[in-house]
Amino acid sequence: MAKKIPVSGLIAGLALAVVLPTRGLNAGQGTGTAKHVLDIEMTDVFADHCRVWIRVTNRGNVKIDKVLREQVWVDGLLKDDSRMHYVLEPGAVFAHGVGADPGLKISGLHRKVRAFIDADNVLPELIEANNSKEVSLSCMVAAVAGSIQPVAAKPDLTASFDFKNVIRKDPNADGAYIYWADIEFTVTNHGPGNAGPCMIRLEQNSGRGGAFEQAGPEISIPAVNAGQSVTKVSTSYQHTGPAPTYRATVDSHNAVAEAVEGNNQFTKKFPY
Numbered sequence: 001m002a003k004k005i006p007v008s009g010l011i012a013g014l015a016l017a018v019v020l021p022t023r024g025l026n027a028g029q030g031t032g033t034a035k036h037v038l039d040i041e042m043t044d045v046f047a048d049h050c051r052v053w054i055r056v057t058n059r060g061n062v063k064i065d066k067v068l069r070e071q072v073w074v075d076g077l078l079k080d081d082s083r084m085h086y087v088l089e090p091g092a093v094f095a096h097g098v099g100a101d102p103g104l105k106i107s108g109l110h111r112k113v114r115a116f117i118d119a120d121n122v123l124p125e126l127i128e129a130n131n132s133k134e135v136s137l138s139c140m141v142a143a144v145a146g147s148i149q150p151v152a153a154k155p156d157l158t159a160s161f162d163f164k165n166v167i168r169k170d171p172n173a174d175g176a177y178i179y180w181a182d183i184e185f186t187v188t189n190h191g192p193g194n195a196g197p198c199m200i201r202l203e204q205n206s207g208r209g210g211a212f213e214q215a216g217p218e219i220s221i222p223a224v225n226a227g228q229s230v231t232k233v234s235t236s237y238q239h240t241g242p243a244p245t246y247r248a249t250v251d252s253h254n255a256v257a258e259a260v261e262g263n264n265q266f267t268k269k270f271p272y
Helices: none
Strands: 002-005 015-019 040-048 051-058 064-074 077-088 092-097 108-117 132-139 141-144 147-150 157-169 178-189 198-204 219-221 229-240 245-250 265-269
Touching (some): 040 064, 040 092, 040 108, 040 132, 051 064, 051 108, 077 092, 157 245, 157 265, 178 219, 178 245, 198 229, 219 229
Antiparallel strands (some): 002 077, 064 077, 064 108, 108 132, 141 147, 157 178, 178 229, 198 219, 198 245
């Protein structure tokens, strides 16, 4: 149970409270009596329809009945500063939307959100370090009839690569060394949506500048879930003469509808 006391005109969001077991804090220290422990935890920060929510838990074995200050920062800027009267039995969990309705909302990818509970250190707690939590939240939105509505989460793929197992062979007739190498590709999905399979096209220039030309068959990449990466090794690339520059393009056939399409290329010069 909690009653919101707004700061700067803010009011409470919706709330949900349940009771969970405490984590072994009820036992006394072999005295036969319980040791009183105060501990409130910022358990989670999440987005629901682009609105920021926080979830706190009473991890102690003492009822909390206190007005506590909450703060929520987005990308380093204070966006909510309010007080709420918390009444939480041991093990109770309380969640609410941040800010006055329609609440504090985010849009875009990878927004850094940090939330604090008991920002004034009113409670003499066993653990103070669990009073804040920082997460990265993403929410893509669109304007609908003058309001902001969430749209389907999309992936965002980027590629990088490294040269592996480099071999230098004897010079050819022109006196230039022959280099062979494998290339290890890493594809990362930075978006909030899952990405299906796609292809990588690898190109190289001559080392003397000029246009890029395709360097062998395209490489197939499996599906990549949101926030995950996959790696794949392709073998036996060679060159002679000046070190060429290689360029990889992930999702080269635009098979994946991405939140950002302009970051699909990665270039790197061969070290020799």
